[in-house]
Amino acid sequence: MKIINKVLFKLHIKKPPRPNFSPSGILPGHIKEVLQENELNTDSIIYSLKTDMTGAEAFGDCYIMFDEKGLYIAEIEEPEIPKKKKKKNTPPPKPVLHKLTALPINEIDEIFAEQYLATGQLTYKYNEEYFSLGYFSIGLLSKADSFKKIFNIFKQGKDYNQYITGDKGSMCQKCGAPVPPGMHFCKDCVSKNSTIKRLFSFFGDVKWKMVFIIVFILFSNALNLLIPQFSTQKLYDEVLNPGNTLGYDALLKGLFTVVLSMAAIKIFNQLFTLVYQYLVAGMLPNVIYSIKIKIFKAMQRLSVGFYTHKQTGSLMERVTRDSNNIYWFFVDGFPYLIGSAITVIGIIVIMFATSVKLTLITLLASTVIFVCYPLFHKLFKKMHHKVWVQHSKLTSKVSDNINGHRIIKAFSKEDDELNAFTKISDKVRDAEVTVANAENTVFPILSIFIYLLGALVLGYGGVLCITTDELTIGQLLTFVVYLQMIQSPIDFLSWVLNWWARCVDSAQRVFEIMDTEPDVKDIENPVILESFRGEIEINELQFEYEPAHPIIKNLSLKIGEGEMLGIVGKTGAGKTTISNLIARLYDPKEGVVKIDGYDVKELSSKQLRKNIGIVSQDIFLFMGTIADNIRYARPDATNDEVIAAAKAASAHSFISKLPDGYETWVGSGGQDLSGGERQRISIARTIIQNPKILILDEATAAMDTETERNIQNSISELKSGRTTIAIAHRLSTLRDADKLAVIDDGECIEFGTFDELMEKKGAYYKLFKLQEEALKFIGIEQADEEDEKEEKENER
Amino acid sequence: MNDNKLSLEFLKTDECSFSFNQNGFLVLSVDGESKGRIKLIRSYPYSLTDEYICVHDIEDNEIGIIRDLKELDESSLNCALKELQNRYYCPTITSVKSIKERMGHFYFDVVIDGKEKSFTVRDLTRNLRSTNENTLLIFDMDGNRYIIPNQEKIEPKSRRLLEPYLY
Structure with a gap:
């Protein structure tokens, strides 16, 4: 972060927005000036769009804007603001207007935003003819779409003001610069070390333990450094020295002192090691536990949209592998890193104290190693990455194969799959062989070099010993021992950076989850309803999963308390999206969903979802017993209630026939249940929830007629006293609906009672007749009629 | 048959x-x-x-x-x-100047049509995609798409910068 940013941040002063940054749809001041100089009255501009292309393949700034008289296209070159100003008080460079085109407003009927691969085009229609307005990068599609919408509303003479939000987009919280959506800080304001700081913040609660650990590591390694002083120098110079004139007793005493000192140092060294290892082992699992809980908590907070954009594997990796990467670095790497650093520094100091000349020669020769090691490690890092890539491809292949085993068998593709697997395995083997060969070549060469370095030191030291008094034989041998001792920590320090990089890399992925803001979140003080009635009102609803791909276009519906609404329509018409919006799994782009008179955004999402039960066609059973799954929404439900709910869902009959009854293990690795059985368990789960609003999204789509009939009966029981929305393809399942809505291409094209719609002879009538004929063709109607006769007779 | x-x-x-x-x-x-x-x-x-x-x-x-x-x-x-x-026009990256990582966001400085351009990419496993034809597709946070037609033929420095992020 730049110094000025740091100062402003410390003083809690926000930097003013950059000059070319203005709220969406509003012209920036410096552009207004240029346009006014060219006699365009910018005060009357209603809305504007800044695009980044001046042609189909040409990048350049372009402003498209309109007022009550016309639409204007201005190609303006905005000079980049230099990062460093040469002189103070130099005015920023002025934008240059290259081209200004004006189109009379009455010669534009409607604007369209078309999407291509990486670009988009704004076009307009006049007298059934299309004309081009300009191009833009696909990232601006959403803005172009807003521009199109506001212009078209303006042309229709409707109120467009509510759509001009003046949205400033996401801004850096430190310097005010624009940042991509979902980010809080710009690149300049995010410290390089922020991840490291945050990583260490996990250890905030155990900082005193950390201090103790570091002190103990310090002691342990310092003691380790003393060992050669006794085991070599003292032993050779004071005990084993042939020129010694001391008596036998004195020599024996000296020998004992050396041996005892060595033993004492080793015992204390091991004691300190034991203590710090004990402290580390006790502390880290707790830290990692808290990291895992934080990631999982953050994941639960996120909206459905987040999960649909991420691969399950990538999310699982964050909870398991990434937190483990952090764990292993701090368990294994961190203590050894401190120990190695202390050892290297300590040995160099001792070496200098022993012989300056010999140390300088050693360091000079070592520079070759210091230069070579990073180079080799860079090379190996690349090779290891390639191995990792091939390994991950192999893992994906295995996972794909296991998940698709039924299809593989059905198509008899075992041999092809084996061949594909062999090809990837070959690549893994080749990559691993390359790494092994490289390691087996490079490291022996380095070892020889280190060995030669030792020989050089020994030779030069020997010369110093023999020709001068600068070095004793004990000192020389101690020096060689230290030289051997320093090898391993230097080796470790040279590759610990990779390990640290992997740990930081994992930490970044962990923080990404923690930093993501959920798309759907409660307002500060959400409304908590005293009693939930279940009245639903949808007004002018619009929704899209991807920009410019509307799923719900303009939908309005009203469902009274305790009523049943049947929704019908083609696949992809937007039926499921409506139920997602009522349950507030997503927020609409425009319009409002009201429950009991309140916008769902104002309601507490916890209360809302407690009162909305969804039975969808995607049935998911969690790992656990059938009883656990049924009481998922209400863990305190009694065993009586569980059986009662299962009976109501027509599930009891099959559950009681299972050997383990309600304690049958289901979910991943559990009992294999049929689609109908799983669906009935999910209905029982919703029954026990006792929601005020019940959404049945193709709940019986995958059932045979008999099961469907059973489930229909249970649903009929279930919907009494609650608002029900039933989405179905088969119109027969909606026979009890109070109202019916036909959805087509995101719009409600028909709404009314069954009789009203049949009388209208519109879309519903056509669908009904079509299905009736199809059923007649397969002879189902007859069976239905016979059933009905039987039912009536039974009733009598 | x-x-x-x-x-x-x-x-x-x-x-x-x-x-x-x-x-x-x-x-x-x-x-x-x-x-x-x-x-x-x-x-x-x-x-x-x-x-x-x-x-x-x-x-x-x-x-x-x-x-x-x-x-x-x-x-x-x-x-x-x-x-x-x-x-099907797609901005073609001719050279990669730098890739910086901050807080899980990857800041790319590249050259497109002789002009320098910067963009941000998140979640590289999803947004850096290699096709069977050795083409590399990059998707930035705004939804923009960039292409490197043949990653083997891009200059060595750019390839060195990209290599650690390819999956």
Whole structure:
């Protein structure tokens, strides 16, 4: 972060927005000036769009804007603001207007935003003819779409003001610069070390333990450094020295002192090691536990949209592998890193104290190693990455194969799959062989070099010993021992950076989850309803999963308390999206969903979802017993209630026939249940929830007629006293609906009672007749009629 | 052996004539009958860029498929190629200057058409995609798409910068 940013941040002063940054749809001041100089009255501009292309393949700034008289296209070159100003008080460079085109407003009927691969085009229609307005990068599609919408509303003479939000987009919280959506800080304001700081913040609660650990590591390694002083120098110079004139007793005493000192140092060294290892082992699992809980908590907070954009594997990796990467670095790497650093520094100091000349020669020769090691490690890092890539491809292949085993068998593709697997395995083997060969070549060469370095030191030291008094034989041998001792920590320090990089890399992925803001979140003080009635009102609803791909276009519906609404329509018409919006799994782009008179955004999402039960066609059973799954929404439900709910869902009959009854293990690795059985368990789960609003999204789509009939009966029981929305393809399942809505291409094209719609002879009538004929063709109607006769007779 | 091979009907290229209207939009006439403004869509955008081209009308209804654009007459071929070039234009990265990582966001400084450009990418496993043809696709946080047509042929420095992030 730049110094000025740091100062402003410390003083809690926000930097003013950059000059070319203005709220969406509003012209920036410096552009207004240029346009006014060219006699365009910018005060009357209603809305504007800044695009980044001046042609189909040409990048350049372009402003498209309109007022009550016309639409204007201005190609303006905005000079980049230099990062460093040469002189103070130099005015920023002025934008240059290259081209200004004006189109009379009455010669534009409607604007369209078309999407291509990486670009988009704004076009307009006049007298059934299309004309081009300009191009833009696909990232601006959403803005172009807003521009199109506001212009078209303006042309229709409707109120467009509510759509001009003046949205400033996401801004850096430190310097005010624009940042991509979902980010809080710009690149300049995010410290390089922020991840490291945050990583260490996990250890905030155990900082005193950390201090103790570091002190103990310090002691342990310092003691380790003393060992050669006794085991070599003292032993050779004071005990084993042939020129010694001391008596036998004195020599024996000296020998004992050396041996005892060595033993004492080793015992204390091991004691300190034991203590710090004990402290580390006790502390880290707790830290990692808290990291895992934080990631999982953050994941639960996120909206459905987040999960649909991420691969399950990538999310699982964050909870398991990434937190483990952090764990292993701090368990294994961190203590050894401190120990190695202390050892290297300590040995160099001792070496200098022993012989300056010999140390300088050693360091000079070592520079070759210091230069070579990073180079080799860079090379190996690349090779290891390639191995990792091939390994991950192999893992994906295995996972794909296991998940698709039924299809593989059905198509008899075992041999092809084996061949594909062999090809990837070959690549893994080749990559691993390359790494092994490289390691087996490079490291022996380095070892020889280190060995030669030792020989050089020994030779030069020997010369110093023999020709001068600068070095004793004990000192020389101690020096060689230290030289051997320093090898391993230097080796470790040279590759610990990779390990640290992997740990930081994992930490970044962990923080990404923690930093993501959920798309759907409660307002500060959400409304908590005293009693939930279940009245639903949808007004002018619009929704899209991807920009410019509307799923719900303009939908309005009203469902009274305790009523049943049947929704019908083609696949992809937007039926499921409506139920997602009522349950507030997503927020609409425009319009409002009201429950009991309140916008769902104002309601507490916890209360809302407690009162909305969804039975969808995607049935998911969690790992656990059938009883656990049924009481998922209400863990305190009694065993009586569980059986009662299962009976109501027509599930009891099959559950009681299972050997383990309600304690049958289901979910991943559990009992294999049929689609109908799983669906009935999910209905029982919703029954026990006792929601005020019940959404049945193709709940019986995958059932045979008999099961469907059973489930229909249970649903009929279930919907009494609650608002029900039933989405179905088969119109027969909606026979009890109070109202019916036909959805087509995101719009409600028909709404009314069954009789009203049949009388209208519109879309519903056509669908009904079509299905009736199809059923007649397969002879189902007859069976239905016979059933009905039987039912009536039974009733009598 | 089953002789019931699947067959696909293609547009008769000798009856198709593509041209640009006065407003610069591609129009088609089949056997003299005008189909109005049309869209061309590649079925295999990376491997077979000029083959299996779907022709849609402005309402997105398919008119037919052209097996190979080369079967068209020269004037139609040029118009169709120009249209596809516009529709499938993707900023091509010629060189990567730097890739910086901050808080899980990757800041790319690249050169496109001789001009420097910066963009941010999140979640590299999802947004850095290699195709079978060695093409590298990069998607930034705004939804923009960039392409490196052949990652093997990009200059060595750029490849070195990209390599650690390729999966």
